[in-house]
Amino acid sequence: MSHTSLIENEYQGENQDLIKMRHSAAHIMAESVLSLFPEAKLGIGPPIENGFYYDFDIQQSITPEDLISIETKMREIMESHSPFERAEISRTEALEKFSDQPYKLEIIESILDEKLSTYSHHGFTDLCQGPHVESTEKIGHFKLTRVAGAYWKSDENNPQLQRIYGVLFASSADLDEHLKRLEEAEKFDHRRIGRELDLFFFDPISPASPFFLPKGTTVYNLMTDFIRESYNHYGYEEVISPQIFSTELWKQSGHYENYATNMYFTNVDEREFGIKPMNCPGHCVIYKAQLHSYRNLPLRYADFGRLHRYERSGVTHGLTRVRSFSQDDAHIYCSPEQIEQEIMGLLEMMGTTYDAFGLSRPRFTLSLRPEKRVGSDEIWDKAENALRSALISSGEQFEEIENEGAFYGPKIDLFTRDALGRDWQLSTFQLDFNMPERFGLEYIGEDGNAHRPVMIHRAILGSLERFLGILIENNAGAFPVWLSPIQATIIPIADRHNGYADDLAKKLKSEGLRVNVDNRSERMNAKIREGQLQKIPYMLIVGDNEQKNNSVSTRLRSNENLGEQSLEEFLNYCAPEIAPPVNLLTSQ
RNA sequence: GCCCACAUAGCUCAGCGGUAGAGCACGUUCUUGGUAAGAACGAGGUCACCAGUUCAAGUCUGGUUGUGGGCUCCA
Numbered sequence: 001m002s003h004t005s006l007i008e009n010e011y012q013g014e015n016q017d018l019i020k021m022r023h024s025a026a027h028i029m030a031e032s033v034l035s036l037f038p039e040a041k042l043g044i045g046p047p048i049e050n051g052f053y054y055d056f057d058i059q060q061s062i063t064p065e066d067l068i069s070i071e072t073k074m075r076e077i078m079e080s081h082s083p084f085e086r087a088e089i090s091r092t093e094a095l096e097k098f099s100d101q102p103y104k105l106e107i108i109e110s111i112l113d114e115k116l117s118t119y120s121h122h123g124f125t126d127l128c129q130g131p132h133v134e135s136t137e138k139i140g141h142f143k144l145t146r147v148a149g150a151y152w153k154s155d156e157n158n159p160q161l162q163r164i165y166g167v168l169f170a171s172s173a174d175l176d177e178h179l180k181r182l183e184e185a186e187k188f189d190h191r192r193i194g195r196e197l198d199l200f201f202f203d204p205i206s207p208a209s210p211f212f213l214p215k216g217t218t219v220y221n222l223m224t225d226f227i228r229e230s231y232n233h234y235g236y237e238e239v240i241s242p243q244i245f246s247t248e249l250w251k252q253s254g255h256y257e258n259y260a261t262n263m264y265f266t267n268v269d270e271r272e273f274g275i276k277p278m279n280c281p282g283h284c285v286i287y288k289a290q291l292h293s294y295r296n297l298p299l300r301y302a303d304f305g306r307l308h309r310y311e312r313s314g315v316t317h318g319l320t321r322v323r324s325f326s327q328d329d330a331h332i333y334c335s336p337e338q339i340e341q342e343i344m345g346l347l348e349m350m351g352t353t354y355d356a357f358g359l360s361r362p363r364f365t366l367s368l369r370p371e372k373r374v375g376s377d378e379i380w381d382k383a384e385n386a387l388r389s390a391l392i393s394s395g396e397q398f399e400e401i402e403n404e405g406a407f408y409g410p411k412i413d414l415f416t417r418d419a420l421g422r423d424w425q426l427s428t429f430q431l432d433f434n435m436p437e438r439f440g441l442e443y444i445g446e447d448g449n450a451h452r453p454v455m456i457h458r459a460i461l462g463s464l465e466r467f468l469g470i471l472i473e474n475n476a477g478a479f480p481v482w483l484s485p486i487q488a489t490i491i492p493i494a495d496r497h498n499g500y501a502d503d504l505a506k507k508l509k510s511e512g513l514r515v516n517v518d519n520r521s522e523r524m525n526a527k528i529r530e531g532q533l534q535k536i537p538y539m540l541i542v543g544d545n546e547q548k549n550n551s552v553s554t555r556l557r558s559n560e561n562l563g564e565q566s567l568e569e570f571l572n573y574c575a576p577e578i579a580p581p582v583n584l585l586t587s588q
Numbered sequence: 589g590c591c592c593a594c595a596u597a598g599c600u601c602a603g604c605g606g607u608a609g610a611g612c613a614c615g616u617u618c619u620u621g622g623u624a625a626g627a628a629c630g631a632g633g634u635c636a637c638c639a640g641u642u643c644a645a646g647u648c649u650g651g652u653u654g655u656g657g658g659c660u661c662c663a
Contacts, residue, residue, distance in 0.1 A: 062592085063592090064593085146592080146593090146657065147591080147592060147593095147658090148592065148657065148658035148659065149590055149660095150590095150591080150658070150659045151590080151659060155660085156590070156659080156661080160590060160591060160660095161591090162591070163591090163658075165657095191656095195599070196599085202654095202655085203654095204636080204653070204655085207654065207655090254663070255663075257663085258663035259662095259663055262661090262662075309662085311661085311662080312589055312590095312660085312661065312662095313589070313654090314589065314590070314591090314659080314660080314661095315589090315659095315660080315662080317656090321662090406663065407663070408663080434663095492620095493620075493621065493622060494620040494621065496620075497620095521619080521620075522621095522625090522626085523619090523620080523621050523625080523626060524621060524623070525621080525623070525624065525625070526621095527623095527624095528623055528624055529623095529625055530624085532624055541622070541623065543621095543622060545622085553622080553623080559623090561623060
């Protein structure tokens with residue numbers, strides 16, 4: 001293993017001993033693979049979160065059976081109690097030592113230092129900065145999990161290597177816990193919950209494009225309703241723009257040049273049209289349709305328009321990466337001086353929205369100017385500073401990443417984790433100096449002259465589909481009450497209570513609850529079980545007593561039994577929870 | 589798009605050369621039960637699709653499509 005510095009920096013938060021163990025295990029795995037496949041060429045083998053991997057160039061495919069042999073071999077090597085020994089060698093020595101390892105040679109050539117280091121154990125030597133554990137038996141408890149293709153240096157123009165992944169922990173208890181957690185994570189998988197709760201499904205007839213069932217659609221619409229409500233508070237105006245545009249627009253926006261491989265096209269009347277993958281160019285058309293004064297800025301156009309992107313076949317994933325979706329998308333047109341204020345507003349809006357949906361705080365990144373970019377250094381300075389100080393005054397922790405900005409402007413991204421611990425980008429706030437230029441956007445300033453506005457692409461939920469997927473993985477399908485597709489299910493104990501249940505349902509509906517009656521001729525226990533599995537917030541059991549007293553017996557999905565309550569009492573009880581938490585929005 | 593794996597009833601899966609199985613869900617009937625599954629019976633499948641091997645193919649081979657885990661991409 002060579003340049004570990006980057007990886008190590010990334011995981012500095014983790015236990016350094018664990019990193020050493022994982023890294024050492026990677027070396028031992030490389031030795032094992034070489035003993036089974038002597039012709040294998042070695043790539044790199046770093047420690048990663050929860051484990052390690054190593055890349056190999058081998059003609060034949062590594063099978064799951066091979067993994068078992070490799071693992072067995074690794075345990076043999078562990079038992080040899082061989083020390084890990086560091087050696088410093090010169091660049092020339094290194095080139096000679098690794099002459100039959102082309103990938104290692106490439107690494108050596110990329111290192112500027114004259115002095116390189118190697119680590120050896122059990123007769124196997126790898127180019128490596130270290131550090132490592134003292135001896136092979138001290139690498140902890142591990143399991144090889146899978147093999148996957150990975151391009152050399154992450155470049156798809158390079159050869160594809162076979163990457164073997166392993167998980168490793170200090171104790172077997174930790175390892176078992178990790179494996180168990182992965183198994184448990186399956187229960188939180190939004191694809192599974194989507195089916196179980198009748199929210200949505202997929203069909204090969206339209207790959208990677210969700211079909212929302214009535215219950216899923218209810219949740220989806222509640223999400224957009226809430227966002228619309230927040231738009232009222234934060235000064236947005238909603239617009240509706242076309243689904244397909246002449247290719248001319250995509251040429252002007254630059255998408256034709258840079259994004260066409262992700263777009264769907266169609267030909268009508270001998271003209272080529274592109275189906276929109278983003279709303280921004282359409283919004284620029286809207287902006288240009290009228291004359292704008294500095295008095296009216298910032299101008300905030302919101303759009304729930306449906307977007308289509310051709311995502312490559314290997315990258316789609318449940319709701320979190322689809323080909324057809326919509327966003328709580330908006331574009332803000334403002335002056336450079338207004339950027340900071342706008343970003344502060346966005347951060348506040350983000351906070352209230354996450355609270356409303358019951359999501360914990362995401363991870364923030366601030367991506368700064370890349371080498372290839374448009375716009376003057378002056379405006380980049382201004383923009384980056386505006387984003388940074390807005391973040392600082394919001395009090396959020398964030399990570400600045402050099403070179404990661406888009407060519408058209410710096411951006412703030414927010415990432416939230418799914419059940420398997422993978423990060424997904426939800427919110428994004430991106431400054432854009434390019435598109436106003438390309439579309440020749442202007443506003444009349446106080447001085448009577450035309451000025452160029454800055455454009456901010458922003459989404460809080462991001463893709464509604466992805467947000468819903470992540471939301472489900474975070475709450476296991478037990479939505480906040482205001483988002484639950486069915487808030488209360490009425491459970492008549494016997495058929496003779498069905499009439500009372502129906503009357504009750506009518507009353508509750510008129511109070512704004514989403515309610516159903518489980519009038520199947522099943523036992524009450526079965527209906528309760530069904531309500532629990534469906535994660536319905538309130539199960540209202542009604543029998544002879546309730547019918548006589550005009551009351552309900554309320555059970556919560558937490559298994560808590562509230563006992564018999566009058567209808568009035570129940571309504572008072574649930575009132576604070578059933579409506580969208582728009583009170584969070586009134587702070588502005 | 590690439591690597592690996594997978595595709596059998598609505599769902600979860602068993603069957604791995606010799607005439608298609610289970611549980612749940614669904615339908616009918618019986619049951620009318622007080623806080624997580626009452627009982628019986630019944631209906632449901634060109635075993636993803638297209639070729640091939642074989643006397644015989646869910647079962648073996650190749651291809652296609654889709655899905656999953658990675659890689660890459662996400663101006």
